[in-house]
Amino acid sequence: MIKALGYFIEIIRGILITTRHFVVNLFFHILKVLGIKTKRKGAVTIQYPEQKKEVASRHRSLHRLMTRKDGKPRCVACMLCVTVCPSECIYVEAAEDPDLEIQKYPAKFIIDLGRCCFCGFCVEACPEDAIRMDTGNVDFAEYSQQDLIYDLDKLIG
Amino acid sequence: MTETLTEMLIIFIKIVCALVWFLLLTLYLTWLERKESALIQDRLGANRASIFGIRIIGLFQPFADAIKMIFKEDFVPSFSRKFLHTIAPFISFFFVAITIAAIPFGDILRIGNRTINLQILDFNVGLLFVLAMLSLGIYGIILSGWASNNRYTLTGGLRGVAQVISYEVALGLSLIGLIMVYPSLRLSSIVLYQGELLFGFLPKWGIFLQPLGFLVFMFAALAETKRVPFDLPEGESEIIGFFTEYSGLKWGLFMMTDFMEIIIVSTLLTTLFFGGWQVPWLASDGFHFPWGGELMLPHLVVVLLQVAAFNIKVFFFCWLQILIRWTYPRFRYDQVMDLGWKLLVPLSLVNIIGTGIIMTI
Amino acid sequence: MIKIFIDEQQVEVEEGMTVLKAAERAGIHIPHLCYHPAFPPEGSCRMCLVEIEGFPKLELACSTVVKEDMKISIKSARVVEARKAVLEFLLAEHPLDCPICDKAGDCKLQDYYDEYGLFESKFSETKEKREKKLKIGKTLILDQERCILCTRCVRFLKEVTKTQELGVFHRGIDAEVNIYEGAAVLNNYTGNLAQICPVGAITDEDFRFKTRSWFLKEGESICPLCSRGCNILIEYHPGFPRFEVPRRAYRIKARENPEVNGFWVCDRGKYGYSYLEEGRADKIILNKIEGKDVLTWENISEYLGEKIKRVSSAKKTSGIALVLHTWLSNEELFLIHKIFRKGLKVKKIFFADLPQGEADEYLLTSETSPNRRGAQEIGFDIKAVNLDALAKGTDFLLAFGPFLSGLFSLKALKEVLSKVKRKVLISSYLNEVNSLFDIVIPAALIAEKEGSLTNVDGVIQSFKPALEPPGESLPEWKVLADLGKELGTDSKLFEDLNSPGAILGEMGKEIPFFKKK
Numbered sequence A: 001m002i003k004a005l006g007y008f009i010e011i012i013r014g015i016l017i018t019t020r021h022f023v024v025n026l027f028f029h030i031l032k033v034l035g036i037k038t039k040r041k042g043a044v045t046i047q048y049p050e051q052k053k054e055v056a057s058r059h060r061s062l063h064r065l066m067t068r069k070d071g072k073p074r075c076v077a078c079m080l081c082v083t084v085c086p087s088e089c090i091y092v093e094a095a096e097d098p099d100l101e102i103q104k105y106p107a108k109f110i111i112d113l114g115r116c117c118f119c120g121f122c123v124e125a126c127p128e129d130a131i132r133m134d135t136g137n138v139d140f141a142e143y144s145q146q147d148l149i150y151d152l153d154k155l156i157g
Numbered sequence B: 001m002t003e004t005l006t007e008m009l010i011i012f013i014k015i016v017c018a019l020v021w022f023l024l025l026t027l028y029l030t031w032l033e034r035k036e037s038a039l040i041q042d043r044l045g046a047n048r049a050s051i052f053g054i055r056i057i058g059l060f061q062p063f064a065d066a067i068k069m070i071f072k073e074d075f076v077p078s079f080s081r082k083f084l085h086t087i088a089p090f091i092s093f094f095f096v097a098i099t100i101a102a103i104p105f106g107d108i109l110r111i112g113n114r115t116i117n118l119q120i121l122d123f124n125v126g127l128l129f130v131l132a133m134l135s136l137g138i139y140g141i142i143l144s145g146w147a148s149n150n151r152y153t154l155t156g157g158l159r160g161v162a163q164v165i166s167y168e169v170a171l172g173l174s175l176i177g178l179i180m181v182y183p184s185l186r187l188s189s190i191v192l193y194q195g196e197l198l199f200g201f202l203p204k205w206g207i208f209l210q211p212l213g214f215l216v217f218m219f220a221a222l223a224e225t226k227r228v229p230f231d232l233p234e235g236e237s238e239i240i241g242f243f244t245e246y247s248g249l250k251w252g253l254f255m256m257t258d259f260m261e262i263i264i265v266s267t268l269l270t271t272l273f274f275g276g277w278q279v280p281w282l283a284s285d286g287f288h289f290p291w292g293g294e295l296m297l298p299h300l301v302v303v304l305l306q307v308a309a310f311n312i313k314v315f316f317f318c319w320l321q322i323l324i325r326w327t328y329p330r331f332r333y334d335q336v337m338d339l340g341w342k343l344l345v346p347l348s349l350v351n352i353i354g355t356g357i358i359m360t361i
Numbered sequence C: 001m002i003k004i005f006i007d008e009q010q011v012e013v014e015e016g017m018t019v020l021k022a023a024e025r026a027g028i029h030i031p032h033l034c035y036h037p038a039f040p041p042e043g044s045c046r047m048c049l050v051e052i053e054g055f056p057k058l059e060l061a062c063s064t065v066v067k068e069d070m071k072i073s074i075k076s077a078r079v080v081e082a083r084k085a086v087l088e089f090l091l092a093e094h095p096l097d098c099p100i101c102d103k104a105g106d107c108k109l110q111d112y113y114d115e116y117g118l119f120e121s122k123f124s125e126t127k128e129k130r131e132k133k134l135k136i137g138k139t140l141i142l143d144q145e146r147c148i149l150c151t152r153c154v155r156f157l158k159e160v161t162k163t164q165e166l167g168v169f170h171r172g173i174d175a176e177v178n179i180y181e182g183a184a185v186l187n188n189y190t191g192n193l194a195q196i197c198p199v200g201a202i203t204d205e206d207f208r209f210k211t212r213s214w215f216l217k218e219g220e221s222i223c224p225l226c227s228r229g230c231n232i233l234i235e236y237h238p239g240f241p242r243f244e245v246p247r248r249a250y251r252i253k254a255r256e257n258p259e260v261n262g263f264w265v266c267d268r269g270k271y272g273y274s275y276l277e278e279g280r281a282d283k284i285i286l287n288k289i290e291g292k293d294v295l296t297w298e299n300i301s302e303y304l305g306e307k308i309k310r311v312s313s314a315k316k317t318s319g320i321a322l323v324l325h326t327w328l329s330n331e332e333l334f335l336i337h338k339i340f341r342k343g344l345k346v347k348k349i350f351f352a353d354l355p356q357g358e359a360d361e362y363l364l365t366s367e368t369s370p371n372r373r374g375a376q377e378i379g380f381d382i383k384a385v386n387l388d389a390l391a392k393g394t395d396f397l398l399a400f401g402p403f404l405s406g407l408f409s410l411k412a413l414k415e416v417l418s419k420v421k422r423k424v425l426i427s428s429y430l431n432e433v434n435s436l437f438d439i440v441i442p443a444a445l446i447a448e449k450e451g452s453l454t455n456v457d458g459v460i461q462s463f464k465p466a467l468e469p470p471g472e473s474l475p476e477w478k479v480l481a482d483l484g485k486e487l488g489t490d491s492k493l494f495e496d497l498n499s500p501g502a503i504l505g506e507m508g509k510e511i512p513f514f515k516k517k
Ligand code: SF4
Pocket: A081, A084, A085, A086, A087, A088, A089, A090, A111, A115, A116, A117, A118, A119, A120, A121, A122, A123
C-alpha cells in the first residue's frame, strides 16, 4: 500500500516537472517574442545552418595541406600518410623539385573524403607537419561521390 | 417544403462546420504535440516549414506533413490481403470521425424566430452512440493487423484489441454513476443538468458529483487512445505494431485517428464532467452571481461565450493528454491489464454502489 | 671443419672463414654496413664489432678469421653499447631526410637504428653541408650527405668493372666520395651501385621518387634480354585498392647466383624492363574466322587442332609452317619439337629473333634472346625466316612472337602472308603484324610463367611466375600441351605433361643434355 502510494506520488511529481518545464520555457519564449532580453533561453537548441557551434580545437575536421613561406606545399610526398591510412583513401604522386632543399614535392595529392574515416592517422604520421585536420569545417557534404575526392588545389586552398 | 429544405441546409452547414473544426484541430494537434514536447524537453520543435520564407513558429508544419504523406509511395505489401488492408484505416477513421455528430458545441442559437441546436444530431442515446462508435473503431485495428499478413502486425493488432476491449468495460462502468446522477443518455440534457447549482454556488459539474467516476473514465479513455503510456499496440520507437505495413496516406489516416481520439476524449471529458459549454453562473440571459448581482448580456454574446468555454475546455484536455504522453514511460503489458481489470473495474463498481447509497440517502 | 661458439651456440665452420661469414652460414645475423660478400672485407664502418673471449678489445666480425674453440658473443652489453655508439657517430653527420630518400624502407641504417640505436641525438652542432644532388653518371645521383663512406661503391668499380670512376677524397670530416675530375660512371653495370649502397647515398633516376620501396613486392625471375640469363628480382607494385598506379614493375634488382651472374646485372637488364608492360596484348584478337565466332582459351586448342588435322590429312604436312623464336622456354620448344617435328613431320620451321647485339667482356652476351642454346640442344636447326620458302605451298601458318615486324617490312609480310590460307599468331604484344593474322592469341612473358631456360653456358635455370599475366594471356606451354592432346599423336604421353616440371622430366628422358644432374 505504502509502495503504491509512493508510486502515485512519483507519478504526480513527474507531471509537475514536465509542466514546470513547459511553463517556464513558454515564459522565456514569450519574453523573447516581446523583445525582452534574458540570460536564460527557452531552449538549448542551436539553429544549425544559421548558427554554428564552435568545434573543439582537437576536433578532427576537413584536412588541409600546409604550405611553405613561398606557397609551395610543405608536403614532401613521403607517402607515410598513404601507408598509414586505414581507409586507403590517400594517393600521392611525387615529382622532382629543382630546389635542392626541397627536392621532392607532391605532383598529385588526392584524398577521397567519401572513404576517409577521420581517424587522423595521416596527421600523426606526417613527418613534416604538412597535413592537418584543424579547419573546423565539418559540413562539406556533396551530391556526388566524385566531388568528395579532393585534390591538391582544394586541400591547399 | 421550403421548411424541410432550410432544415436540411442548416444540418448540412452544421456538419461542415463541425467536421472542419474537427479536422483543423486534428492537424494543429500534431503541431501542438511537437511544440509542447519541445518545450517540455527544452527544445524548439519543428520550425522550418515556411511559405515564401515566412515560418511563424512552424505553423505550416502540419500542411507540409500532409503534403509529404500524400505524395509518399502508397505501399501495399504483396503478401497482404489487399482489400482489407486498404479498407482498415478508413474504418478506423470513419468511426472516430462520426462521433463528432453527437457532441453539443453550445446551447441554442436563435436567429429570428428559428432556433438552432448547436449540435449536429441531438440523439436521445447520444452517449451510447459515442461509446458504440469508439468500440467499432477496433475493427480498424484488428483488420489492419491481420490483413498485413505479418506476424508482428498481427500481434500488435491483438494487443490493441485486447487493451481497448478491456478498458471499454471500465469506461462504460465509470459512466453508470454519472447516468444515475443525470438521469439521461442525451448528451445535451446531461450538459443542461450541469448548469444547475450545488449548495447555491458550486456548478453541478460531473467532476464534483462523480470524482471517482472521472478518474476512472480518464484513465480508461487514455488507454482507449492507445498513446503513451498505453501505446502497446504501436510503440513508435520500439514495438512493432499493427500499422507497420502502412505508408503514405493510409498511415496518415491511422495517425490522424489517434489525434481525433484525443479530441473526442477531450470533448467527452468536457461534456460529461466539466459542464460542456456551460460557463459558471451564466444563464441564457446573462450572469447571475451567487453573491447577488447580475450582468445581463445579449443572446449572441452568451452563445459565443458558451462555444468559447467549450473550446477552451477541450483545448485544455488535449494539452493535458499530450503532457501525459510526454511525461510517462510505457506500461508493461501485464501492468496495463492489471490496471484495467484489477483497479479500474473494481473502482468503477465501488463508484456505482457509492453513488447509489448516497442517492438513496 | 672446426667448431666455434657464437653466444654459447656451437657452430661447425670451415677453416679460414671470417666470423661474420661463419655466423651467416649458421643463420645468425651480425649487423654490418661496409662488408659485402662480393669483396674482401674493408673494415670501415665498425658496425660488425663483436666480443671474442681472450681478446682485450672488441673485434671486427667481418675481418677476423675463426679459430678452433673461439667463443664469440654478439649480444653482450659491451657489444650492444659499442654498436649504439657506432650508429651515433654515423648519424652525427647524416641528414636523416628519410621522407625524401628513396632508400627508406630498405635502408640498413634505418633498420639498425631501429634495432640497436633508439637514442636521442646528443649533437647540437649543425651538420656539414655537402653536395646533395650530384649526377655521377647515366642515371645515378650521389647525395654526399647521406654517404657513410663504406666504400662499397668504390670497391665495386675497382674490382668488378675495373673502371674506377669513384674514389674517396680528402680526410677526416671532409672525406667524401666523388668522381674523378672529368670522369663519370659510364660502364654497363652502374645500376648495381644503387643496389649495393647500403644507404640512400646513391640513388637511381630511373626509380627516383616514383614510389616507396615498402609498397613493392618482389618476384624472382630470369632476365630474358640476353643469353646469360642473369637471375633477377622484379619489384612490382601490387596496386592500391582505390587508386590506379601508373605501372606494374618499378625496378629490377640482381639476385645472387654465383654460377651465372654473381651479385650483378648489367644495365640493359636493369633498365630495360619496359617490355613487361608496353604494348601488351591482353585479349584474344579474332580478325578472320569461320564457324564458331567465339574463341576462348577453353576451345582454342580444339579449334587449332581441327584446322591442323584438316591440312595435314589433305596435303600432308608440307602444308604446315612454323615461325618460332628463342624467348620460348625449353619446355615449350620441346613440345613444339614433339608435336610438329616428330609427330607431324613438319619441315618448314623458322626462327624469328631480334638481330644480335654488342657483347661486353663480362655478363652481357651478343645474343638478344635467352634460350638459343636450349633450342639447339633440343635439336632445332636454327634457320632465319625465308619468306618465300615460308609461303610456298603453305596452308597453315603458326607463328610465335612479335619479332617478325622487326625483321621484315609490313608490305613484304602482307604480300607473302596473303598467300597463306590460315594464319595464327601467338604473341604477347600488340603489334602491326597482328592485323595480318586470322587469330592472335596473347601469351605470357617469361616473368609471368613457369618453365626453364638454357643459358649460353648450358646452365638450365628454372623460373616461376613473378607477375600476373595481363588479361586473357596464358603461357604458351599450356596451349601446346592441349594441342598435343587434341592432335592425338601421342595422347597418352600428353595426358601426363600438364606442368613445366613434368615436361622437363620427360625431356630428361629423351634428351641426355636435359637430364637432371
Ligand atoms: S583521417 Fe584517417 S582515414 Fe582519413 S585520410 Fe587521414 S588516415 Fe586516412
